[in-house]
Amino acid sequence: MVLPLALLMVTFARASDGDLDPSFGIAGVAYAGIADASSYSGMSMQPDGKVLACGTHATGNDHDFLVVRFLADGSPDTAFGTNGRVSIAFDHSPYSGYDQCSSLAVQPDGKIVAAGSTKWNIGPAIIGLFAVARLTVDGTLDPSFGEGGTATAVGTQALISVAEAGSVALQTDGRIVVGGQLMATEGGPLYRFALARFTANGMLDPSFNGTGWTEISAISFPQSDAMAAAVALDAQARIVIAGSNPHDAESNANSDFAVARVLPNGALDASFGQAGRTLVAFDAGGSGSGSDIAYGLAIDHAGRTVVVGMADTSSTTTPNYDVAVARLLDDGSPDAAFGDAGKVRVAFDSVPAGMDFARAVVVQADGKLVLAGAAQGASSRVPLLARLADDGSLDPDFGDGGRKILHIGTDPEIGTINRAALAGDRLFVSGVEKTAASAFDYFVARVSITLEDPIFADGFE
Template sequence: MKYCFFLLLFLVTEIMVAQGGTLDATFNGNGRVLATFNVFDSAVHSMLLQPDGKIIAGGTVSNHGLFSQFGLARFFSDGTPDPTFGTGGLVIGNFSTAQISLSSALLQSSGKIVTGGIVYNDYLDSQFVLTRFNNDGSFDNSFGTAGLVLRNFLNIKSIIAQPDEKILVAGFSIATPDRDFVLLRFNPNGSVDNSFGTNGVVTTSIGAKDFAHDITLQADGKIVLAGAVKNSDGEYHSDFAIVRYFGDGNLDTSFGTNGIKIINIDEMDEAQSVKVQSDGKIVFSGWSSSISGQTTSFQVIRLFPNGDIDTAFGESGVFSSPIIFNSHEQLIQIQSDAKILVVGAVATTSAYDVAIIRLLPNGSPDTTFGTNGVVVTTDGPETSSQANCVLIQPDGKILIGGESGEGLMSYHPHFVIQRYDSGSGR
C-alpha cells in the first residue's frame, strides 16, 4: 500500500508539473505587473532579459494625444520595480515634440538598450528613429548623432542585433504609393555600416506594395524577413512573403525563387512573426482573410531551409488556429524543446483577453498546456488586454507584454507583463 501511495503521489506530481499555462504566482504575487507612468495610455511592445534576470519592457506612453514618447520599465525577476533604473524603475523619453511610437528594442552586451520606432509628423512625412539608453535608464548622447539615428520615409517594424552587435533594422518604405521591403544595418554605436547593401541599405521590391513586419537571424548569419506582398488579383489582395538574405544583404537565391517565397491561402494573407528552429526550418505566423472580412483565419506555417513548405507540420504544412484572434497580429516564439508558442488576444462580449496556443514540434496542439493547448487569461469583465510581445526565460517561464485597461468604451491601457509557468515540456 505504501508503494502504491507513493506511486500515486508521483503520478499526480507529474501531471501537476506537466500542465503548463498557469500564471506564475511568484511573479509580483499574482503573475502580473502593471505600470502606469502617470499618463493616460501606455503599452509594452518589446521585452528584453538581462543576464542578471532583470526584465526590461519597452513601449509607448502617451497622454490624450498631447504627447507620445518611448517608455521603458525595468523589473527584478520577481516582478518588483527596479529603483536603480530611471525614476522608480520607469523612464520616459523626451527627445522630440512629435508623436513617437516604439516598435522594437534590443539589449547590447554593455547593458545599453537600443530602441527603435517611428516619429510621426504625418503619414507621408514619417521617420524611423533609433535611440539608446544607458543601463541606468539615462539617455545616451554618444549614440548616432546626439543620441539619435533618423531616416525619412521608412516605417520600422523590428530591430535585432547580430552576434557582432551590429544592428539590423527591418521595415518598409513609405516615400511613394509603392512599398518595398527595407533592411538597414548600423554599427553598434549607431553609425551606418557601409559594408552592407548600398550605404547600409537593402531595398527589395517584390510587387507593387510590400510590407516587412518581422526579422530573424539564422545560425549561419542569414537574415530572414516576413511580411506581405500585394498580388495582381486586386487592390487589397496580398500573399505571405518570406525573404532571405546573405549576411552582406544580397538575396539568397537558394531560398524560394531568387530568395523570395510567396504563399497564397486566401484573398488577403500577411505574415506577422517569424522564427528559425535549431534545425534551420523557418516558422512564421500570419492571418488570412477574404476581402469582405467575413472569413478570417490565423495560421502557423513551417518551411524547409530551402523555402519549400514542410507538409509534415500541422495539416500539409499549415496549423490553423482553433481560436479567432481579435486583431491581425500574432507572435510566435520557439521553446528550447522545439514547442511553438503563438500569442495574441481574443474578443469577449465586452473586452479582449490574452490568448496563448502551444504547439508540439509537429504542429499539433500541446494538450499538456492549458485546455487542449490553449490558454485564455481574463483580467475581469471590465478589463481589456492585448498581447504585443512574448519572451521565454532560460527557465522556460513565459513572459507576455502588452497593455491592459478599462473596458472598450473608456479604454486607457497601461504597461502590463504577465508570466506563465510552461510546465515540464514533456
C-alpha cells in the same frame, strides 16, 4: 509494466501549463503605470532576470519612446531612469513628433537598444523614419551611439514618405539590424519591406548594400505592397524579414504571408524561395481568396523559419480569422512535417466571425512553439496563448487542450499580447491592456510552463 504506468502517472499528475505565475507583480502581471498606451509595444529580457518593456506615451504635444524596467519579481526597478521609466524624444522642432518604440534588445554589455519609428507633420505631409536609441544600464542615453544616443534611417526624401520599424535584432559583432516597412512615393504610394543596419556606434553601415539600408520592392514580390512586421537573424547572420503581400493591387486586400531572406551584405539570398523571397497562402476560406497576414517570426533550433499571424477562413465577405502558423525549410519551401503542408491554423472561435491572431512566437528548448496574440471575445479582445508540438499539433498539456486565454484586465477585457520571451521555465509576455474606462497601459505577465527533456521531445517518450 511498471515503467509505463509510472510515466502515465507522471503525465496525469502534471498540472497544465499556461497559468499566470502569482509570484510576479500582482497576480502574475506588472504594469508600466500609464493611461495612454498605443497598440504596439516591445519587450526584452535581461540575463539577471529583469524585464524591459517599451511603447510610447504623451509628453505635452509630442509622443516619445517609453522604456520601462521591472525587477525579477515584477516591481519597478527604481535604479532605472525615474522610478523605473525612461522617456526618449527624437526632436523635430518646431513640429510635433510621434515616436513609437516597438522592439527592444539587450547587448552583451548590458546596454539596451530600443527601436521603432519617429513621425512628424510638415503641412499636410507625414514624414517618418526608423528610429533607434541606445541606453546605458541605468537608463541614460548612451553618448557613444549616434547623435547623443539616438539614430534614424531609412532612405532619401525623394523616395520615402513614411518608414515604420517593427523589429530589431543584434548581430554578434555588435551591429544592429532594424526591419520594417516604408511607403515609397516613387511609382506609388507603395509599401515595401525595408532593412537598415547600424554599426555599434550608431552610424549606418556602408557594408550593408553600400548605404546601410535596403528595400525589397514590388518587383521582388509579385504584386503592389509588401508590408513587413518582424525580423530575425539565423545562425549564418542572414536576415529574415516577414510580413504580408496583397495579391489585389487595387484594394491591397487578400494578402499572403510574405518572407524574404537577405545576406549579410544586404543582397537578397537567391538560395531562399524565388530570388530571395517566398509567399505562403493559407487560402482557408471556401472562396480561396481570404487575407493571410503575418505579424511575428522566429528561427527554430533546426534553422527553420516560423511565421505567425492570422488567416481568413470565411467563404463569405464577412472575414473570420484564425491564428495561423507557417514553417519553412532552409530553402524557403514549406516544411511538410509540420501541420498540413507546412501550415497550421488554431481557432479560438469565441464568437462567430471573430479575429484570432498571433503577434509573437517563441521556441522552447524542447522544440515546442508558444504562440501569443489575441482572441475576439463576446464584446472585446483578450490575450491568447497556444502551444504546438514539433509536428504542429496542439499540445494537450498546455492550457485547455493547447489553448489559453489570459484574463488579466478590466470587465469587459480588452487586451493584446505583442511580444513573448522565454527565461528558463518561465514565459514572459507583454502587450497592451485596458485598465479603466478609457485607459490603456502596457503590461508584462509571467506564465508558468514545463519544459520536456529534449530526449523525450525527440520522440522517445
